[in-house]
Amino acid sequence: MAHDASHLPVQDPVALLRERFVAAIDAAFPTLRAEGVAIDPMIVASKQAELADYQSNAAMGLAKRVGKPPREVAGAILAKLQLDDVCEPVTAANIAGPGFVNVRLRKDAIANALMSMDAPSLGVALSGEPHTIVVDLMGVNLAKQMHVGHLRSPVIGDAIARLFERVGHKVIRQNHVGDWGLNIAMTTARVMRLASEGTLSIDRITLDDLDKAYAAAQAECQRDMAGLAAARQWHMGPKVIAELEAQVDGATNAFLEARKTLVALQAKEPATYAVWKKIYEVTMRTCIEVCQLLDVKVTDADSAGESSYADELAPMVDDLISRGIAVQDQGALIVRLDGSGLAIPTGEESIKEPCLIRKTDGGYLYATTDVCAVRRRVQKLHAHRGVYVIDARQNLHMRQVFLTSKLAGYATHPKTGKFAQLEHAAFGSVLGEDGRPFKTRSGDTVKLADLLRETFERARQAVQSKCDERNVTLSPQELEHTSRCVGIAALKYADLSTDKAKDYLFSFNRMLAFEGDTGPYLLYAVVRIKNIFRKAAETGVLAGEGSSWKQGPIGVNAPAEKTLALALLRYPGVLQSVGATLDLHRLCQYLFEVAGCFASFYDQCPVLNADDAAVRASRLRLCDLTRRVVEDGLGTLGITAPERM
RNA sequence: GUGCCCGUAGCUCAAUUGGAUAGAGCGCUGCCCUCCGAAGGCAGAGGUUGCAGGUUCGACUCCUGCCGGGCACGCCA
Incomplete structure (x- = not known):
């Protein structure tokens, strides 16, 4: 059994090593478990390939508890370790520094782990009940254009x-x-007034009209409310405030009208409610359009507006009062x-x-x-x-x-x-390249629709010029699709690849750059793999072999193959940890690493031109698995790769 | 004034949540396409992690105090 790794249910080497190290620690220090100490072997993928594939950092933490020097603890653990079937021999030389235990997987174990990962789930499994x-x-x-x-x-x-x-x-x-409250009522009131004056057609109203009406309604009521606010801030008393209110309401009807409209809305008075409904529909239509453009899975069914809570507020507040909350x-x-x-x-x-x-x-x-x-x-x-x-x-x-x-x-x-x-899940502001809030040259806020249009336009030009360079011709439809993929990838990856808590510097040039750590780079990695398989089909390289390569053994021999393989094996763990921390930039960084490993592999290891059929089949599987991991990860980020670019 | 977030290479950002020599990308300097698409790969230069202490085998990470920046602090949402 010791040397038969073929039947091991190895998927995630970290999980396997964790089991083995827990057993070894248990055997070396039996009293720990009796004392109720939680044993964490602290298995982690090594940062330095020249030292190890994986390492355990447990010995240092245990040292104080068992009253022995860390390296001695590491030695004791090592003496009880049983890893022959999956790791290269472990000796005292594997203890490094203050007490790290370094291990290197056997190549057949890596291959086996890869093959068990080669399933539709890619090794990603839910631990415990779904939540x-x-x-x-x-x-x-409502009634506002979306902006940056x-x-x-x-x-x-x-x-x-x-x-x-x-x-x-x-x-x-x-x-x-945000579809409820005085602000919305103000806008609704103004729209109704303009409609009755004949200067606005409610049937043909656009979001742009609404945006203007919103701003105008704000301005109408603002100065009046400012006076009121000042009176309240200086604690001038209810009498003065009431007088001011009377003055204000007499001076302009806007404020009074808005309050009446709010009451009418709350009572669902038909004429008022119909106008509000129209405003709602116009706003939400463009909202959903933007989501579709961005490939964000939000539909009308996901809307839960403030208005939907309106009738629940009074009873809830009564409940809070009655219970003394x-x-x-x-x-x-x-x-x-x-x-x-x-x-x-x-x-x-x-x-x-x-x-x-x-x-x-x-x-x-x-x-x-x-x-x-x-x-x-x-x-x-x-x-x-x-x-x-x-x-x-x-x-x-x-x-x-x-x-x-x-x-x-x-x-x-x-x-x-x-x-x-x-x-x-707090996120920072969008800043321009000057480090100040992102604005147009004239200092206005940037409309989201304009921003998306420019993104896709720049993406299209980038794709077009690259294709010209390569003598690749894309049909208009494919150019359109590829440009959208590139634009979305650029936009989302730039946003998601840094810690969301920090402010985010927006730059078209950087996110759409032809080289470097960008969304397009990741798409390119996927496209290169797809090209291999397209080429294989076109040239008949696989003719006669059918899809037999899918079942063949994976060999992990060349250094680049091993580096890539170890990276792929980390995928389930990365998803799991990102699910706990919501640090999406770690998934981005991981995918960039995998893409980088693949690029090196692609450079050093011929696939279709491999020396023999077995190596070719093995490398095809590795390519296929890489493609699926990257596409799966990108899909998790809401990014889709095109067929060609 | 109080609270939250942040300060890392020239620039934009990381650092497996306390682990080994702080890593990427851009820019810069060199190489690599008669070979699966070079939007690529390989190598190099570039750092007192804002400052000063503390905690320990070990600190960019945790604690305390400063310095500097952003944001928020009852009748807007």
Whole structure:
């Protein structure tokens, strides 16, 4: 058995080595388990290929516990290790530095691991029960054009959603549409007024019209509200405020009209509601169009607008009051999160700033809606986990909403009785190449539609000129498809390949660059592999062999083959760890590494021109597996590779 | 004032969550297409990880204090 690796159920070498090292540590230090110490062998892929394939970092941590020098501990573990069937012989020379244990896999073990990974799942398996995960990945506002500020959330959120789906969880996407409140009422009121004046046709209204109406309505009401706000800020008392309100309402009808419209909307008064509905449809149509352009999986079915919570707010607030969760403070209704009232659950951090639930005038705030959304997502949708892919500037707000929901019991999962895991996947702002907020030359905000158009146009030119260079002719349809793939890859990879918590420097030139760590580079790696198989089919190299190469053994002999193989084997582990941390840039970095390994392999190891049929078959399998891993990983990021480019 | 995020090569970013000599890409200097597409590969130069302490076998990572930048802080969303 010791030398028969062919039947080992090896998929992930890390898992196998973990088992073997746990057994060895158990045998070397039997008292540990009795003491209830969790044994973590800390197996990790080695950073330096010249030292090892994998290493265990356990000895150093164990040293203090067992009262022996780390290298001695490593020696004791090593004495009990049984790895002959999968690793090259392990001797005292494998102990390095302070007590690292280095191991090198046998080539046949690598090959076996690769072959067991060569399945539709690519070795990715769900450990434990599938969870229901709500991903809040978009929050478009009614009657407003989408702009650069709306770019990151769907790109990052969709990737996170796809990742959870890929590892086997149930994902519910939520587009938290800003479709309710006074601002919307103001716009609705203005649109109705313009329509009755005959200067606007509601049937033919565009998002551009709405965008203008929104801004104009804001301006109409703004100066009046500014006066009110000043009066309130200086604590001039309800009497003065009331007088000002009267003055203001008399001066312009806009503010009064907006409030009346809000009441009408809340009552679903037919004429008003119909206009609102039209505004909603026009906004959402372009929103969904943008999602399709970006290849972001968000549909109308994922929309859960603020309006959908409107009727639930009053009863929820009553519930909060009756149970003493919310209390009056300076005329408003708040939930204290600093521990002065309700006790903060263990493991949660208190927050000094209270959560404002209801205004002095009785109106609700966005925190009210967001708490309500937590309640629905956990209580009705049964979310075990809620991921909010929202601008980092909302961090305090999100923490307040989460803690309020927990104090209210809304975040307690109905089945498990435990808090749902609520997390703010915060991301930074989009900056221009000058390091300042991304704007047009004239200083306006960049419309998302314009940004996408320019991306695809630049991608098309890049693809076209490359094809001219190579004497490749693409049909107009294929050019169109390839350009979209390249554009999407460039845009998304640039966004996803850095730590999302940081601000993100947007640069067309960099993301669409012909060389380097970019989306197009990864697509190119995939296309090169596809070309090999196309060429094989065209030239009949595989004629007579059929698809027999798919079953043949994989040989891992050349250095480049081994490096590539070890990289491929890390894939399931990378997906798993990224699923826990939501650090998508690690998946990007991994894919870039695999693509790099493949490029070296491609350079050094002839595939179709291999010396003999067995090597050729083996390398074809390696190519195929590489292609599937990279395409699978890119797909998880929401990126699709074309056939040719 | 309080809180959150950040500070790494000239530029843009990483660093397996405390592991070995801090790595990539761009740019720069050299090589490699009679051979599966060079959007590629190989090699080189480039660093006191903002500063000062501390924790330990080991710190870019954790703790404390400064310096510098961004953001947020009850009746907008």
